[in-house]
Structure formats: C-alpha cells, structure tokens
Amino acid sequence: MTISLPTRPIGGDISAEEQQFNDLIAQDSRIEPRDWMPEAYRKTLIRQIAQHAHSEIIGMQPESNWILRAPSLKRKAILIAKVQDEAGHGLYLYSAAQTLGVGRDEMTEQLIAGTARYSSIFNYATPTWADMGSIGWLVDGAAICNQVPLCRASYGPYGRAMVRICKEESFHQRQGFEILLELMNGTPEQRQMAQESVNRWYWPALMMFGPPDDDSPNSARSMAWKIKRFSNDELRRRFVGMLVPQAEVLGLTLPDPDLTWNEEKQAYDMGQPDWDEFHEVLAGRGQMNAQRMQRRRDAHDEGAWVREAAAAYAARQSATTERVVA
Amino acid sequence: MSTTTGTPPAAGDTTAATLTSDEHGNIELGKLTLAAEVIGQGTVAPPAVAEYALWLGDDALVLAQNLGWWISRAPELEEDIAIGNIALDLIGHARSFLSYAGSASGRTEDEMAYFRGEEEYRSAQLFEQANGDFAHTIARNFIAGCFQHALYERLQGSHDETLAAIAAKSIKEVDYHVDHATQWVLRLAGGTAKSRRRLIVGFADVWPYVDELFRDEPLNDELAGVAVRQSTLRPAFDTRVAAVFAEAELEVPVGFTATGGGRVGKHHETLGPLLAEMQVLARQFPGAAW
Amino acid sequence: MSTPGVTSNEVWPLWEVFVRGSRGMSHVHVGSLHAPDATMAVRNARDLYTRRNEGVSIWVTPADAITTSDPDAKGAFFESPAGKNYRHAIYYTRSEGVKHL
Numbered sequence: 001m002t003i004s005l006p007t008r009p010i011g012g013d014i015s016a017e018e019q020q021f022n023d024l025i026a027q028d029s030r031i032e033p034r035d036w037m038p039e040a041y042r043k044t045l046i047r048q049i050a051q052h053a054h055s056e057i058i059g060m061q062p063e064s065n066w067i068l069r070a071p072s073l074k075r076k077a078i079l080i081a082k083v084q085d086e087a088g089h090g091l092y093l094y095s096a097a098q099t100l101g102v103g104r105d106e107m108t109e110q111l112i113a114g115t116a117r118y119s120s121i122f123n124y125a126t127p128t129w130a131d132m133g134s135i136g137w138l139v140d141g142a143a144i145c146n147q148v149p150l151c152r153a154s155y156g157p158y159g160r161a162m163v164r165i166c167k168e169e170s171f172h173q174r175q176g177f178e179i180l181l182e183l184m185n186g187t188p189e190q191r192q193m194a195q196e197s198v199n200r201w202y203w204p205a206l207m208m209f210g211p212p213d214d215d216s217p218n219s220a221r222s223m224a225w226k227i228k229r230f231s232n233d234e235l236r237r238r239f240v241g242m243l244v245p246q247a248e249v250l251g252l253t254l255p256d257p258d259l260t261w262n263e264e265k266q267a268y269d270m271g272q273p274d275w276d277e278f279h280e281v282l283a284g285r286g287q288m289n290a291q292r293m294q295r296r297r298d299a300h301d302e303g304a305w306v307r308e309a310a311a312a313y314a315a316r317q318s319a320t321t322e323r324v325v326a
Numbered sequence: 327m328s329t330t331t332g333t334p335p336a337a338g339d340t341t342a343a344t345l346t347s348d349e350h351g352n353i354e355l356g357k358l359t360l361a362a363e364v365i366g367q368g369t370v371a372p373p374a375v376a377e378y379a380l381w382l383g384d385d386a387l388v389l390a391q392n393l394g395w396w397i398s399r400a401p402e403l404e405e406d407i408a409i410g411n412i413a414l415d416l417i418g419h420a421r422s423f424l425s426y427a428g429s430a431s432g433r434t435e436d437e438m439a440y441f442r443g444e445e446e447y448r449s450a451q452l453f454e455q456a457n458g459d460f461a462h463t464i465a466r467n468f469i470a471g472c473f474q475h476a477l478y479e480r481l482q483g484s485h486d487e488t489l490a491a492i493a494a495k496s497i498k499e500v501d502y503h504v505d506h507a508t509q510w511v512l513r514l515a516g517g518t519a520k521s522r523r524r525l526i527v528g529f530a531d532v533w534p535y536v537d538e539l540f541r542d543e544p545l546n547d548e549l550a551g552v553a554v555r556q557s558t559l560r561p562a563f564d565t566r567v568a569a570v571f572a573e574a575e576l577e578v579p580v581g582f583t584a585t586g587g588g589r590v591g592k593h594h595e596t597l598g599p600l601l602a603e604m605q606v607l608a609r610q611f612p613g614a615a616w
Numbered sequence: 617m618s619t620p621g622v623t624s625n626e627v628w629p630l631w632e633v634f635v636r637g638s639r640g641m642s643h644v645h646v647g648s649l650h651a652p653d654a655t656m657a658v659r660n661a662r663d664l665y666t667r668r669n670e671g672v673s674i675w676v677t678p679a680d681a682i683t684t685s686d687p688d689a690k691g692a693f694f695e696s697p698a699g700k701n702y703r704h705a706i707y708y709t710r711s712e713g714v715k716h717l
Contacts, residue, residue, distance in 0.1 A: 077421075084411070091664060302459075303460070307402055308517070404650060404656075
C-alpha cells in the first residue's frame with residue numbers, strides 16, 4: 001500500500017509546526033503530548049485510544065461471568081489475574097488518552113451514555129467455561145496481532161502503554177490455549193464443549209481486525225500517520241495463518257469450509273465473516289450490548305457515593321493540614 | 327481443510343518477521359524464577375491438624391469467593407484491581423491450607439474446595455457475610471483482616487512447620503488487606519454523611535459475627551502448640567480496632583451476638599448459594615481435569 | 617506549565633507514578649492513575665504498576681504539581697549544548713593511547 005502524507009505541498013501555506021509534525025512522522029520519530037499536532041490527528045487518537053480503553057473495561061465482563069464458577073482454584077486465580085490485567089490495561093490507555101486533553105470521567109460518561117464505541121466482540125455471551133479458553137486463544141490472540149504493531153504507534157504515550165500491555169498480555173493467550181487443551185484432553189463432553197465454543201468465537205474473532213480494507217474509511221489516513229501499521233485484511237490473514245497449526249495441536253476444527261492453503265500466494269484462502277452480523281453488533285444489536293452497558297452504568301452509579309466520600313475526606317484532610325501549617 | 331503440495335507455514339514464521347521480533351510481546355521466560363504457588367506440598371497433615379487447616383482454608387476461600395463478585399463492579403477501576411489482588415492473595419492462602427488439609431485423606435485442594443458439602447465446610451460465619459454495598463464489604467474485610475493478622479502472627483510460631491510456613495507467607499499479604507480496609511474505613515467514616523451512615527450500618531450488620539471468631543473449640547485443646555487458641559487473640563484484635571475506630575470516630579457496635587457454629591459445620595444461610603455457584607461446573611464433571 | 621492531561625473537574629485527581637525497578641536504579645516514570653489522595657495513590661500504584669514484581673519503591677506526585685519546559689521554546693531551550701563538544705571525553709584526542717585516561 002502506498003502511503004501519502006497528508007501534507008500540503010512544500011512551499012505552500014503549511015506552517016512551520018505542521019512541517020515539524022510531518023517531519024517527525026516521516027522520520028518514524030514519536031509525537032509527544034505537548035507537541036503541535038493536527039486537530040484530526042488528536043481526534044483520531046482520542047477516538048481510537050478511548051475505544052481501546054473502553055474495550056478493556058467492558059471486556060472484563062464476559063470473563064468475570066466465570067470467576068465465581070471457575071472449575072479449579074488455579075483457574076479461578078488465573079481468571080482473576082487476567083480480568084484484573086484488563087482493568088489495568090484500561091487504566092494505562094485512559095491515561096494515554098488523558099494526555100490528549102480528555103479526562104477519564106469524561107470518557108466514562110461517554111461510555112455509559114452510549115456515545116463511545118468499544119470492541120463489539122465483548123457483546124457476545126459466554127455461556128460455557130470453554131468460552132474462557134476461546135476468548136484467550138482467539139480473542140486475545142487477535143487482539144495481540146492488532147496490538148503489537150501499535151507498540152510503534154507514532155503517539156508516544158499510546159505506544160508506551162501498548163508496550164506494557166503487550167508484555168502483560170503474553171500470558172492471556174497461553175492460558176486460553178491451555179484451557180482448550182485441557183478440555184480437548186478430557187471427556188467427550190469437555191471436547192464437545194471446546195469445539196462448540198470455538199465454532200461460536202472463530203468468526204467474531206476474525207471480525208476484530210475490522211471491516212475489509214476496501215470498506216474501512218479511516219484506515220488509510222491512520223496508516224499514513226503511523227497510528228496504524230498494517231491493514232485489516234493483512235492482519236486477519238496473518239492471524240489465520242498462526243491459528244491453523246495451533247488448531248491442529250489442539251485437535252480442533254476451525255469452522256471455515258473455505259479455508260485452504262494457497263501455494264501460489266503462500267497464504268490461506270478463507271471465507272468471509274458475516275459482515276451484516278458485524279454491523280448489527282456494532283450498532284448495538286448484539287447478544288449482550290444492553291447488559292454490558294447496564295453493568296458498567298451500575299458500577300459507575302453505585303460507586304459514586306464511594307468516590308465522593310474519598311474526595312470529601314481528601315479535601316478535609318488537606319484543609320486540616322493547611323490549618324496546622326498556618 | 328485441503329492442502330496442496332506445499333507445506334503451510336509454521337506458527338508465526340517468515341510472514342511474522344515483518345512485524346517485530348517479539349510478535350506476541352513475550353516476556354523472556356528464562357528471566358523469571360517462579361515461586362511456589364502452594365506451600366507445604368508433599369507433607370501429610372495429622373488428622374487434627376488437617377481439621378484445623380480446614381478452618382483457615384475455608385475462611386480464606388469463602389472470603390475470596392465473595393470478593394470475586396466485585397471484580398468489574400467496584401466503585402472505581404483502581405478498586406477493581408485492589409480487590410482483585412486481595413482475592414488472589416486469599417485464594418493463594420486457601421490453596422495452601424486446603425491442600426495441606428486434604429493431604430490427611432489423600433484429597434487435592436480442588437477436591438476439598440469443590441466436593442465438600444455445606445455442612446463439611448468449617449468457615450466462620452463472618453467470612454460468609456454477603457458483600458452488601460461497598461461499606462459492608464469494607465466492614466467485613468476489616469474485621470476479617472484484623473482477625474487473620476492476629477492469628478497468622480501467632481501461627482508463625484506453630485510447632486507444625488507447614489502451618490507456620492503458610493502463616494509466614496500469608497501475614498505479609500494480610501498486612502496489606504488490613505491496610506486497604508483501614509484506609510477505606512477512614513475515608514467512608516470521614517467522607518460524606520451518606521458514606522458514614524452506610525459504614526456504621528455495615529459494621530452494625532457484621533459485628534454479631536465477631537464473637538464466634540474468638541471462641542475456643544475442643545480442637546484447640548488437642549492442638550496445643552500447633553493451633554492458636556482464638557480467645558488469646560482478642561486483645562490484639564480489640565487494640566487494633568480501637569485505634570482505627572478512634573481515628574474514624576466510630577463506636578464499637580452494640581447488639582446481639584450470633585450463635586455461630588461455623589467450625590462445626592453450622593453456617594449462615596449465605597454459604598449454601600455461594601458454594602452452589604462455586605461448585606456447579608466442577609460437580610457437573612466429577613473427576614475431570616481443567 | 618503542568619503535565620498534560622490534568623483536568624480540574626475530575627472527582628479523583630490524576631497522579632503520576634514513578635517506580636524504582638530494583639535497588640541501585642532510578643525511579644522511572646511508568647504512567648498515571650486516579651486516586652483521592654496521596655495515601656491511596658501509593659497503594660493504587662502498588663496494585664496497578666507492581667503486580668508482577670516490577671518495583672521496590674514507588675513515588676507518586678499530583679500531576680498538576682509537575683512543571684514542564686515550554687514546548688514552543690523547544691529549539692532555543694535544548695540547542696545550547698550543540699557545539700560545546702568540550703563537554704565530551706571524545707573531544708580530547710591528544711591523550712589517545714595513554715593508559716588509564
């Protein structure tokens with residue numbers, strides 16, 4: 001894909017600071033919070049980082065659904081640690097977005113008002129334990145493919161948050177794989193549970209890379225700005241290439257009858273996800289959209305008195321300290 | 327899936343090289359020394375010691391199970407993480423105690439956790455108290471933490487090496503749990519009128535279950551020098567509570583004393599549903615590995 | 617000029633977190649978080665940024681207590697060292713080959 005920088009011609013009316021911004025991008029350097037940046041760059045970043053942060057926070061729910069029912073104490077501990085990481089990752093990302101001038105409270109308000117987006121994958125339900133395996137293996141696997149290139153995103157705080165997130169996520173996919181492996185080595189019912197779950201999660205996981213390249217309006221500019229490094233289809237194909245041998249190890253079938261190795265292209269040919277379903281879920285008409293939002297709203301609303309209490313206590317303490325000093 | 331003559335690429339090979347070398351963000355596993363998850367594996371507990379280990383293991387597990395509910399529902403994201411850490415610590419303690427308890431009868435930690443019925447549980451009823459609102463949770467956690475801290479401090483000197491080792495590891499973590507609860511007791515008590523009211527109600531609701539924690543049982547006579555006599559922990563507990571309550575300007579609630587009986591399998595009505603939820607999947611597949 | 621991201625209308629203010637990875641190292645900025653006060657900020661930082669044994673010491677500071685250099689004066693502010701090569705050891709070539717210098 002050819003990348004063209006969104007600049008006006010040199011010698012035109014481009015400002016010195018815009019020129020400097022373009023130069024930094026061209027040199028593969030990083031943009032830092034106090035640098036001048038085009039308003040559209042700032043907006044794109046806020047949208048993307050906030051969406052990513054919201055996804056981590058909403059993404060806690062499908063898994064927290066199984067914390068209380070995890071079938072062994074070790075699995076319970078792993079699941080808590082994982083959901084906890086997701087809260088942490090949400091925090092890192094909110095912090096990165098905050099450097100662009102939008103507060104976490106404001107982003108949270110947007111989330112619970114339903115005006116901000118989050119990854120639609122988390123609107124799918126988790127009716128079985130095997131879904132903990134599928135989420136780790138497929139959903140986190142896809143997320144990692146998307147996220148690793150973001151460690152080199154041109155906006156410094158975002159890239160740094162992503163480095164931390166990618167390091168911590170290395171265990172997420174492995175533990176999911178292990179859950180499925182244990183199930184596949186177990187009773188026929190356990191194996192069936194694993195396959196049934198993978199059948200449900202495979203296509204939604206592939207949708208996580210976003211719409212096909214020819215239907216992705218914001219992609220080209222994000223790539224030119226080096227917020228995004230690879231196209232949706234490119235990452236999706238790469239991901240499937242990694243899944244195939246892993247599925248063989250697990251003894252699971254990937255539910256795509258069109259999946260075949262293409263010798264000429266040295267890549268897999270594959271079927272298409274149901275993009276109508278994708279748009280439906282994205283539009284808020286997925287299995288769990290309403291419940292996910294309700295849970296977040298409830299936690300926020302019911303936590304308000306606690307947050308206010310701590311703030312009131314802090315204000316009183318600092319007033320007391322000032323009196324003592326004076 | 328059909329393949330032609332060529333061999334499909336192995337996971338993450340050449341194509342992936344155009345990304346970055348650490349495509350999956352793997353940390354270098356070689357650098358980490360993994361610490362033992364469960365203390366005392368391999369030692370077999372005498373039956374009476376096993377029974378005592380159940381008390382402590384069940385206390386920790388039941389509290390952890392209660393706290394697990396909060397994760398994704400806490401008042402602020404930072405609190406989701408803090409409560410998660412406390413739950414993880416408690417699961418760690420429970421695994422050590424239950425695995426030691428199970429050693430007497432050749433059972434695993436999971437058989438102990440998932441395949442004992444309500445009447446076989448030995449948790450004190452304080453740990454079984456429902457989360458309620460955040461103030462209730464903090465009040466319960468504060469009492470639980472103060473009790474466990476006093477207990478583990480003394481249990482470190484137990485003649486039973488495994489119990490002593492579990493206590494020595496756990497006390498550092500419980501120290502933090504007490505601190506977390508204390509900070510919130512101060513903030514809720516000294517925050518707004520609403521938070522103060524809720525905290526006072528929270529303490530009033532759980533206080534009837536304090537007494538049971540400090541009652542001696544016949545097992546204490548049998549395990550002199552091994553188990554800690556609960557009644558001897560009360561002064562340390564009262565001192566700590568008094569200090570925090572003084573700073574928070576709270577008064578020790580007066581009211582009834584619950585009959586208790588957790589150590590002999592008589593439980594608060596919250597335990598049944600808690601165990602039903604915790605055990606449902608494991609019991610659906612008895613003997614399965616996860 | 618305060619640190620980027622401070623907004624005055626939040627219920628809990630923003631704190632910047634610095635962690636000393638191990639003894640002998642400097643505290644390094646690792647990120648930020650929200651907390652009602654300094655006491656809770658240290659605890660939240662412990663839970664958030666040292667879950668995997670990443671540190672032995674934590675600093676927190678209110679984000680709005682940080683003063684940063686003026687980004688618009690970037691050139692003028694940081695270009696002065698250029699040309700002052702005599703601050704670097706490699707500037708002194710006459711002593712090459714002499715041991716322990």
